[in-house]
Amino acid sequence: MSAPAAASRAEARRGPFPWDLLGVVVLAIIAAFTPDLLRFVFDRASVSYLSIASNALSLAILALSWDMLARTGNLSLAHAAFYGAGAYTTALLVKHADVPLWLGIPLGGVVAVAFALLLGSFTLRLRGIYFAIATLAFAEVLKSVVHHAPTDFAGGNAGMNVPALFRPVFIAGEMERWEVAYMRNEAYFYVYAGLLVATVLASILLQRSRLRHAMTAMRTNEEVAGVMGVRATRVKLLAFTLSSAFVGMLGAVEAHRVGSVLPEQSFSVATTVLALVTPIFGGLYTTLGPIVGAFGLSSVQELLRRTFADGYLIGYGVVLVLTILFMPRGVVGTLGTFFRRRRKGAQR
Amino acid sequence: MDLNLLAQALVSGILAAGLYALVSVGLALAIGVIGIVNFAHGEFFMIGAFLAYQLFVSFGIDPVWSLLLVAPALGLIGALIYTSTIRFVLKAPELNQMLLTFGIGIILTNMALLIWGGDPRTIAGIAYRSIGYQVGGVSIGLVPLASFVISFTLVLGLYWMLARTPIGRAMRAVAQNRTGAALVGLEVNRVYLVAFALSAALAGIGGVMIAVIQSPTPGVGLAFTLKAFAIVVVAGLGNIRGVLFASLFVAISESLVATLVPNGDTLRNAVFFAIIFAVLVWRSRRVA
Amino acid sequence: MSVVLTAKGLSKRFGGLAAVDDVSFEVEQGEIFAIIGPNGAGKTTTLNLVSGLLVPTAGSVTLHGRDLTTLTAAERCHAGLGRAFQVVQPFPEMTVRENVLVGAMFGTPGISRADAERRADHALEVTGTTNLAERDAEELTLMEEKRLEIARALATAPTVLLLDEVMAGLRPAEARDAVRLVRSVRDEGVTVVFIEHVMPVVRDLADRVLVMDYGKVLTEGRYADVTKDQRVIEAYLGRDDDAPPTDVAAAAAPAGASGDAAEDEA
Numbered sequence: 047m048s049a050p051a052a053a054s055r056a057e058a059r060r061g062p063f064p065w066d067l068l069g070v071v072v073l074a075i076i077a078a079f080t081p082d083l084l085r086f087v088f089d090r091a092s093v094s095y096l097s098i099a100s101n102a103l104s105l106a107i108l109a110l111s112w113d114m115l116a117r118t119g120n121l122s123l124a125h126a127a128f129y130g131a132g133a134y135t136t137a138l139l140v141k142h143a144d145v146p147l148w149l150g151i152p153l154g155g156v157v158a159v160a161f162a163l164l165l166g167s168f169t170l171r172l173r174g175i176y177f178a179i180a181t182l183a184f185a186e187v188l189k190s191v192v193h194h195a196p197t198d199f200a201g202g203n204a205g206m207n208v209p210a211l212f213r214p215v216f217i218a219g220e221m222e223r224w225e226v227a228y229m230r231n232e233a234y235f236y237v238y239a240g241l242l243v244a245t246v247l248a249s250i251l252l253q254r255s256r257l258r259h260a261m262t263a264m265r266t267n268e269e270v271a272g273v274m275g276v277r278a279t280r281v282k283l284l285a286f287t288l289s290s291a292f293v294g295m296l297g298a299v300e301a302h303r304v305g306s307v308l309p310e311q312s313f314s315v316a317t318t319v320l321a322l323v324t325p326i327f328g329g330l331y332t333t334l335g336p337i338v339g340a341f342g343l344s345s346v347q348e349l350l351r352r353t354f355a356d357g358y359l360i361g362y363g364v365v366l367v368l369t370i371l372f373m374p375r376g377v378v379g380t381l382g383t384f385f386r387r388r389r390k391g392a393q394r
Numbered sequence: 395m396d397l398n399l400l401a402q403a404l405v406s407g408i409l410a411a412g413l414y415a416l417v418s419v420g421l422a423l424a425i426g427v428i429g430i431v432n433f434a435h436g437e438f439f440m441i442g443a444f445l446a447y448q449l450f451v452s453f454g455i456d457p458v459w460s461l462l463l464v465a466p467a468l469g470l471i472g473a474l475i476y477t478s479t480i481r482f483v484l485k486a487p488e489l490n491q492m493l494l495t496f497g498i499g500i501i502l503t504n505m506a507l508l509i510w511g512g513d514p515r516t517i518a519g520i521a522y523r524s525i526g527y528q529v530g531g532v533s534i535g536l537v538p539l540a541s542f543v544i545s546f547t548l549v550l551g552l553y554w555m556l557a558r559t560p561i562g563r564a565m566r567a568v569a570q571n572r573t574g575a576a577l578v579g580l581e582v583n584r585v586y587l588v589a590f591a592l593s594a595a596l597a598g599i600g601g602v603m604i605a606v607i608q609s610p611t612p613g614v615g616l617a618f619t620l621k622a623f624a625i626v627v628v629a630g631l632g633n634i635r636g637v638l639f640a641s642l643f644v645a646i647s648e649s650l651v652a653t654l655v656p657n658g659d660t661l662r663n664a665v666f667f668a669i670i671f672a673v674l675v676w677r678s679r680r681v682a
Numbered sequence: 683m684s685v686v687l688t689a690k691g692l693s694k695r696f697g698g699l700a701a702v703d704d705v706s707f708e709v710e711q712g713e714i715f716a717i718i719g720p721n722g723a724g725k726t727t728t729l730n731l732v733s734g735l736l737v738p739t740a741g742s743v744t745l746h747g748r749d750l751t752t753l754t755a756a757e758r759c760h761a762g763l764g765r766a767f768q769v770v771q772p773f774p775e776m777t778v779r780e781n782v783l784v785g786a787m788f789g790t791p792g793i794s795r796a797d798a799e800r801r802a803d804h805a806l807e808v809t810g811t812t813n814l815a816e817r818d819a820e821e822l823t824l825m826e827e828k829r830l831e832i833a834r835a836l837a838t839a840p841t842v843l844l845l846d847e848v849m850a851g852l853r854p855a856e857a858r859d860a861v862r863l864v865r866s867v868r869d870e871g872v873t874v875v876f877i878e879h880v881m882p883v884v885r886d887l888a889d890r891v892l893v894m895d896y897g898k899v900l901t902e903g904r905y906a907d908v909t910k911d912q913r914v915i916e917a918y919l920g921r922d923d924d925a926p927p928t929d930v931a932a933a934a935a936p937a938g939a940s941g942d943a944a945e946d947e948a
Contacts, residue, residue, distance in 0.1 A: 178492060259787060364497070
């Protein structure tokens with residue numbers, strides 16, 4: 047047996063060094079200091095930078111949660127449905143029930159999971175393109191249903207207002223005006239960071255467990271996975287559950303941050319597009335890929351938005367097309383192959 | 395129930411089916427012959443509509459004449475898109491193809507939004523739009539009738555072409571067996587190019603008609619992509635001949651719901667999606 | 683000897699077409715059982731019905747007296763049915779060992795990680811793929827892929843292993859290795875059911891042979907007997923356009939007479 051093989055065998059017994067978990071800790075520490083750092087560097091401009099940073103975190107949650115389902119080989123076009131379900135859950139709670147604002151976030155996740163399990167159990171046998179079209183149709187039906195629900199219940203076309211989670215108070219003489227906005231954005235930033243850390247942990251646990259092998263097997267060929275004992279139905283529904291739970295909570299948080307829910311906005315196809323373009327750009331079926339994709343695309347989007355006020359979505363389309371044509375394995379996949387080749391070359 | 399209303403709904407459904415068939419048959423051509431699930435198909439339709447609008451606004455060209463200009467223009471755009479992108483993913487996984495065309499769709503929609511904005515655009519002041527006929531209590535507009543006749547003729551023309559002409563036979567040969575077709579000397583790539591251009595041109599013609607029938611926004615592209623998918627899915631993916639019947643089924647269902655269900659007009663889209671979802675799920679359960 | 687696997691009245695219709703029509707057979711503990719027949723006879727469909735990839739229109743499958751008919755493929759795997767495919771499909775993003783580990787981890791519910799690793803290593807050893815363990819599954823030759831395919835199936839700890847044309851595409855020397863491989867699988871105590879086109883392989887391996895044609899069972903028995911059966915010869919010769927010529931020759935010739943040629947073949 048060759049030396050590296052023996053080494054990796056020994057490593058398998060001890061367990062490899064947990065780089066991934068270390069990464070989460072580093073990510074959390076960076077996130078903890080980001081608001082103060084931004085404020086130190088940009089002063090009052092940090093208000094908008096914080097907001098941009100929150101958007102990047104939000105995109106990362108969206109993308110990573112989508113990827114967790116994609117790992118089973120099911121590229122869903124229903125992510126907007128789970129996002130919207132979360133958003134509308136918290137909005138409806140605020141409107142019709144006298145409960146703490148925060149409750150809408152976990153419940154948003156729960157309702158999203160309920161819809162995901164419904165969709166999942168209907169689409170168990172659909173593969174590839176058929177699955178994609180069916181999930182898109184499901185999301186659009188849900189949008190229509192919300193749209194046409196009685197107006198005094200769900201607000202119809204005009205949607206509903208959702209109160210902010212945070213309302214820092216301006217204290218004259220002790221702070222400047224912009225600091226109120228800073229405090230609000232800082233609070234949201236921490237919520238997004240916390241949600242992202244939770245999503246990343248879930249993703250890492252998946253990747254470290256034997257479920258990773260089950261998902262890879264299903265993605266390659268569900269029949270083969272089946273005769274090897276992988277209970278595809280269970281794994282798929284679990285992936286649907288995890289995937290929708292996080293995006294449902296994200297939808298709820300964003301409803302509070304934006305201040306309203308609307309059928310067209312909360313169930314927007316654009317949400318689905320972002321959810322799938324980001325991991326494809328960053329690298330599918332990994333924890334790192336969607337996060338790299340989210341930070342990469344957020345930066346690109348900011349640059350585009352500053353250059354062209356309108357039509358920056360064109361940029362997303364271009365990124366998607368170029369990625370499929372030239373980098374079908376995404377940033378992380380392409381770099382991974384590159385380094386692996388180099389290492390192999392060095393061994394020889 | 396008001397029988398007149400029912401008859402009106404049926405007639406409206408049948409008339410709408412022509413346009414739906416025209417757009418869907420192009421999508422079925424792309425799927426059946428090239429094997430490309432084209433999520434940007436409705437955008438060709440949308441571009442056709444806005445080209446007709448622009449030709450009218452800028453040069454005062456009547457949409458009837460635009461038909462002759464827009465069809466080759468869209469054929470050219472289709473050929474360009476095929477040559478610059480689609481060609482390279484013919485052997486890639488199905489989902490990559492889908493995502494590529496999805497990306498192309500996003501680019502085209504947002505370019506249209508940039509150029510024409512998000513508001514509905516109307517081709518104003520065409521005399522023939524208000525012409526209509528009364529047949530036994532059912533009113534039939536000249537424009538929907540003409541669009542039905544043109545669409546129907548074109549779809550039948552396509553069927554004829556597939557059955558009788560050399561290029562049509564080549565398309566069917568390629569659709570049935572790619573490697574086999576290559577072996578007997580068909581230039582598969584050229585057949586694909588023609589099929590894709592034709593598919594885009596048919597959608598473009600449909601777009602010109604919608605510009606007269608409605609006041610479209612750039613969002614009409616995605617809407618018609620999805621309508622076309624509903625029809626193609628009902629017909630069976632890639633089944634070109636089934637499209638005509640599937641169009642009738644889907645269009646009449648839509649029209650009945652819009653007419654007979656209170657407030658149903660706004661539910662049109664839901665009908666399509668519900669049909670797509672139900673048919674896909676039902677088929678998947680039946681097969682195994 | 684006791685019966686481990688029973689198929690009773692298995693039928694599968696696709697639309698109006700009966701791909702498999704009232705197929706019954708019994709496989710005994712520890713034997714190597716071959717299913718042969720011309721192309722399109724319904725062999726692979728039969729295997730799919732047994733392993734749970736297709737739901738039969740009628741009929742039942744029993745393993746160790748337990749009715750499997752309503753179980754999914756995964757549940758049948760847990761019950762002790764292994765399956766290797768004709769078109770080998772290794773999971774490309776994994777090493778050979780990880781591929782085998784999938785079978786070991788999921789083939790037995792509740793197995794510990796350590797036990798799964800031991801079982802995977804054992805399967806690698808039996809199939810002679812230990813030296814490939816750390817290679818990427820994408821980099822294998824056809825013969826290596828076939829070994830991997832059997833190793834994966836073996837790692838699920840089957841009592842009955844279903845093999846679909848493992849010899850297809852192999853060179854004669856490789857086919858000899860494959861024959862040895864199947865024997866060593868049987869020596870592990872695993873009952874083997876296999877589909878095969880290459881007749882000398884069937885002759886060398888099979889304890890009993892089931893012959894199918896047009897979705898039906900034509901006959902069943904020892905190799906030497908069924909190959910003398912006039913109906914079997916006709917089934918192969920009568921449709922020589924869809925069976926490879928070597929098969930026709932081997933099937934048509936009396937078993938003993940083709941000895942030398944067969945040695946080259948297998």
